[in-house]
Amino acid sequence: MQQARGSKGASRSAVAFMSILFRIPLLMALLLVKSAYSYSGTATHFSALDIVTTLTSIQAVLARIGPLLSAVLFIVAGIFYALGQLFPPQKRATFQSTAFDIIIGAIIIAAISIASNGLAAASTNLLSNVTANVIS
Numbered sequence: 001m002q003q004a005r006g007s008k009g010a011s012r013s014a015v016a017f018m019s020i021l022f023r024i025p026l027l028m029a030l031l032l033v034k035s036a037y038s039y040s041g042t043a044t045h046f047s048a049l050d051i052v053t054t055l056t057s058i059q060a061v062l063a064r065i066g067p068l069l070s071a072v073l074f075i076v077a078g079i080f081y082a083l084g085q086l087f088p089p090q091k092r093a094t095f096q097s098t099a100f101d102i103i104i105g106a107i108i109i110a111a112i113s114i115a116s117n118g119l120a121a122a123s124t125n126l127l128s129n130v131t132a133n134v135i136s
Contacts, residue, residue, distance in 0.1 A: 051127055052124055052127055052128065055120055055123055055124060055127070056120060056124070059116045059117070059119070059120035062112060062113045062116040063113060063116055063117065065113075066109055066110065066112065066113020066114075066116065067110065067113055069106075069109055069113075070106045070107075070109045070110040070113065071106075073102050073103070073105055073106035073109065074102075074103065074106050076102055077099040077100070077102035077103045077106065078099070080095050080096075080098050080099040080102060081095065081096060081099040083095055084096050084098075084099065
């Protein structure tokens with residue numbers, strides 16, 4: 001009975017840690033989007049080029065912290081896998097599946113950060129063409 005209580009506490013703390021870990025990039029992206037918008041002279045109208053500025057700033061952040069975030073997620077996945085070895089089989093399966101999910105997330109983040117230069121150039125060209133057509 002005592003062992004079951006200990007594993008529940010460890011599982012809850014691991015879930016709390018992961019929920020905090022996944023909120024940080026979301027909050028950082030929201031702050032970047034908010035800071036990229038600036039007024040274009042009137043209080044009710046935003047400049048169309050602020051979208052391009054926002055995408056450029058997000059691309060720069062991804063290019064800088066994407067590989068680092070991916071490496072950190074690989075380390076966290078290893079920690080989850082190792083912690084899973086300490087628990088009974090049901091908890092072990094839960095921790096291992098969580099570790100594999102984190103590894104998949106790390107691979108996706110690495111792929112996005114590698115492709116962010118090409119995606120940013122393509123979206124900038126697309127938005128420039130759209131805003132040029134709307135203005136003229």
